[in-house]
Amino acid sequence: MNTITRLVVYAIISLTFATTHAQNKEVDSLKKTSVDYKIESLEALKAKIEKEEREFLKQEIEAINERLDAKQITAAEAEELKKEAAEKRAANIENRLAIIDNKIELLKRNDSIYSSDDNESFVIRIGGDEDYEDEFVFFGKKNRVHKPRKYDRRTTSDLVFAIGFNNALIEGQNLDDSPYKIGGSGFMELGYAWKTRIFDNTNFWRLKYGFSFQWNKLDIKDNQYFVNTNDEITLQEFPVELNKAKFRTTNLVFPVHLEFGPSKKIDKGDYFRYSTHNKLKIGLGGYAGLNIGSMQKLKYKEDGNRIKDKQRGGFEVNEFVYGLSGYLAWGDTALYVKYDLNPLFKDQAFDQNNISLGLRFDMD
Incomplete structure (x- = not known):
């Protein structure tokens, strides 16, 4: 090298x-x-x-x-x-x-x-x-990290979901004569609720309150649809055959119910809770809120073409919504009814008020 x-x-x-x-x-x-x-x-x-x-x-x-x-x-x-x-x-x-x-x-x-x-x-x-x-x-x-539970929790919360049949009670008519289909008309409700025990030493009386979105749908019969004529809402026959005519309102409401019924006290020494699992519950109250949308959906054929027409707004629906509601529950499932005290439309020859019946689920 x-x-x-x-x-x-x-x-x-x-x-x-x-x-x-x-x-x-x-x-x-x-x-x-x-x-x-x-x-x-x-x-x-x-x-x-x-x-x-x-x-x-x-x-x-x-x-x-x-x-x-x-x-x-x-x-x-x-x-x-x-x-x-x-x-x-x-x-x-x-x-x-x-x-x-x-x-x-x-x-x-x-x-x-x-x-x-x-x-x-x-x-x-x-x-x-x-x-x-x-x-x-x-x-x-x-x-x-371990954190001790609160000794007494007087307020709880849960998700509320309800679904069932919907229709309208019309002045001077029976429900059998309703222009809306019983089977095709329905409602759905989704919201959040809080429940507070009213008294210190008993859970028999509770106040249930919260907010919900309600969707009320009417399935119109006899080839009819809603028409706004100078701010007056009427049902008129459609010029061609309708495959479907549905009208839906969307409301944001704030329900309040007085709930009562038995419950079981579970005492763990350093904390206690009341349970209504598998207990009968009754709730009576009402709701108030605002209409936040309305839509009419029409399906038909014209010159061989399938037409889907969605008309939003312009139906003079009452903006302020209020009504009565109640439920009969066993555990987390209830039979639920609600009725709008306000007429569906601001100006109509005969007042009609929305009514709903179905099942309600309060999911913890």
């Missing part, structure tokens, strides 16, 4: 060694940065744990005071329960902080082993009782 060749080889080896050394230093620096970041996060978590446990203790003491005010426990029993809660929370703080301190020491001693996985995370669980719920984010992942 001549002198020039040796120099080239030595240069390559030196450059490779320098590059590798620099890369190793960079990796070590990144590891140190990752470890320092995790240690800082753990130190911050220690303060959060103390604050969290104090907040949980505050909630537990409030629940004990509620039981004392309701005369379910004596003052002496309340003090003993508060003492036990304080001791438990103090022990929780001590144990959880010890876990954090051990994790910090583990990272300091074994940074080359435990800092290589940036996705590493761990979960702190205290108690394991299903009556606790909440979560926090640590190292980018969600973990369960």
Whole structure:
């Protein structure tokens, strides 16, 4: 190997060694940065744990005071329960902080082993009782944290869905003489409702309230359709044979019902709930709101072509909607009826009021 060749080889080896050394230093620096970041996060978590446990203790003491005010426990029993809660929370703080301190020491001693996985995370669980719920984010992942339930929850909420038959009661006519088909006319309702227990020590009387979207559809018979003549709405015969003539209104309403019926009290000691599962419920009330849309849909053939005509608005529908409603329920399923006290149209020779009958489902 001549002198020039040796120099080239030595240069390559030196450059490779320098590059590798620099890369190793960079990796070590990144590891140190990752470890320092995790240690800082753990130190911050220690303060959060103390604050969290104090907040949980505050909630537990409030629940004990509620039981004392309701005369379910004596003052002496309340003090003993508060003492036990304080001791438990103090022990929780001590144990959880010890876990954090051990994790910090583990990272300091074994940074080359435990800092290589940036996705590493761990979960702190205290108690394991299903009556606790909440979560926090640590190292980018969600973990369960236990939070005591509220002792008495007087208000609950659920999704409301109803579907069934729809028609109109017309002044001077029986329902049998209605110009709308019984089978083809229907309604649907979708909304959200809250239910609040009215009295402290009984769940027999409840107030149910919320908001709903109602879709009321009329299937028009005898080849007729709605016509607006100088703001007066009348049914007239269509010039050609209709395959379909339907009229639909869409309302946003705010129902309120007084609900009553038996329920079962479930007492868990540190909290209680009332259950109406498989119980008879009756709700009586009404609703008020606004009409937010109307549409007439016509289907027919003209010169061999199929025509679909959707006419939106212009039917002088009453903008303010209000009525009476009620339901008879067993569990979450109810027989449901509603009746609009307002006439469907502002100006018509004979007033007609929408009426609906169907099934209602209150889904928790």
